[in-house]
Amino acid sequence: MAGHYDPNNIFTKIIAGDIPSHKVFEDDVCISIMDIMPESRGHVLVIPKQGSRNLIDADPEVLGDVMKRVQSIAVAVKKAMHADGILLRQSSEEVAGQTVYHLHFHIIPCYAGQRRNR
Ligand code: 5GP
Numbered sequence: 001m002a003g004h005y006d007p008n009n010i011f012t013k014i015i016a017g018d019i020p021s022h023k024v025f026e027d028d029v030c031i032s033i034m035d036i037m038p039e040s041r042g043h044v045l046v047i048p049k050q051g052s053r054n055l056i057d058a059d060p061e062v063l064g065d066v067m068k069r070v071q072s073i074a075v076a077v078k079k080a081m082h083a084d085g086i087l088l089r090q091s092s093e094e095v096a097g098q099t100v101y102h103l104h105f106h107i108i109p110c111y112a113g114q115r116r117n118r
Pocket of ligand 1: 010021022033034035036037038045090091097098099100101
C-alpha cells in the first residue's frame, strides 16, 4: 500500500542485527552495508535508522543528516574502490523500482570503460 511504512521490513532487521550484513559504516543516524546483489564493485546502501517508507515520506529534519552521511560515504567508497564516478539512486515506490520499503540510498561506483545503461 503506497504511503504505508511497515517496520517489519528486512532493513529494520539488519539495523537491529537480527539479520547479518556486511556493514561498512554505522552511527546514530544510519548504517551503510554492502548490497547483497551489487550492480558494480563496491555497491553499498545507506540506510537511515529512523524508519520511513521512502524519500516521499521521509522526515526532512533527519534527511539533512542522512544526506551528509551519503556524501561522505560516497567520497570514501569512490576513494577506496578507485572508482571514476558514483551513481546515487533512490527509488520511491514499485513503479520506480523500489523493492525494500525502508528508505535507502544506493551508492554505485562507476568505472571508466564499464558502460552503464541507467
Ligand atoms: P531497491 O530495489 O528497493 O531500490 O533496493 C533494494 C536493494 O536492497 C537491492 O539492491 C537488493 O539487492 C538489496 N537487498 C535486499 N535484501 C538485502 C539483504 O538482505 N541484504 C543486503 N545487504 N542487501 C539486500
